[in-house]
Every structure is written in structure tokens, then in C-alpha cells.
Amino acid sequence: MNAAKLPLFGIAVLGLLLSVASCRVAEEDTYGRWDADADARLDRNEFTTAWGEAAYFSRWDANRDGTVDESEWNAGRNTYLSRYDETQHGAFTDWNTSGSGSMSEDELRVGIFTYYDTDGDNYLSQDEYRAWRGTSGGGSATGSGTGSN
Numbered sequence: 001m002n003a004a005k006l007p008l009f010g011i012a013v014l015g016l017l018l019s020v021a022s023c024r025v026a027e028e029d030t031y032g033r034w035d036a037d038a039d040a041r042l043d044r045n046e047f048t049t050a051w052g053e054a055a056y057f058s059r060w061d062a063n064r065d066g067t068v069d070e071s072e073w074n075a076g077r078n079t080y081l082s083r084y085d086e087t088q089h090g091a092f093t094d095w096n097t098s099g100s101g102s103m104s105e106d107e108l109r110v111g112i113f114t115y116y117d118t119d120g121d122n123y124l125s126q127d128e129y130r131a132w133r134g135t136s137g138g139g140s141a142t143g144s145g146t147g148s149n
Helices: 006-034 044-053 070-080 105-116 126-133
Strands: none
Touching: 006 044, 044 105, 105 126
16 A cells, blocks of 8 residues: 555544444443443333334334234245244244234334343343344344444
């Protein structure tokens, strides 16, 4: 790299670092806003608030009929839950607890919460939250499935 391009390269790297830091601060601010009792974890009620603000259900309900059928669930699972293991996390029929053949928003939200609550303590830690939001390098529930938001 010639000497004239070094300052431009440095500016580009600095800009990238500032962008990453800004995203991290915004993510932590959002987590903090949703963590109503400030105990550094999201309970199911706090997750419900986060879920609603993220308009997450609409990303799965492709035909906008207010439910997620098995084909929509399969498409969403393949897009947003890249590490999904049916033997560990259950099949569509396990998540569709009403047995109606289509999942309600509540059924999907409970399934997603359980999926990301990897330690099973009924709370999402900040690391589990980052996995849900797609900012930890794991499967993304909100974006491309590649860990980016």
C-alpha cells in the first residue's frame, strides 16, 4: 500500500470501528429499555414487549393471515434459526400447542423464547438476547440468519 493511501485506510478502519461501537451501544440501550426491572435479563413479559416492538411475528407470517402455518414455520426456521435441531427443539406440531395446524403469535413467541433461553432459566441473558437479535454470530431471529441485523 503506498504512503498516500495509508491515511485513507486509517480513516476507513476508524469509521468501521465507530460504527460497530455505535451498534453495540444501541443494542445495549434497547436491551436496557426492555429490561424493565434492570436485573440484566429479560423475563417472558419483558420479551413480549421486545417481540412486539420488533414486529417479529410479521416476519414469519408471510401471507399475513394472522397465523403461521407449517410451510411458513419451515421457511422462517430455515431463515432465522440457522442452527435449529428438530430433535432438540421440537417439530412444528410441538410448537403448535393448540393443535390447530397454524401457530398463533403467542405459540410462536413462546417457542422462540424457549429456543433462545439456552440455559432454561426462563430468562434471556444479554448473550441470549444478542443471539435472538442476531448480533452474536449465531442464527438470527430478526435478520438474514447469518448473525447480522
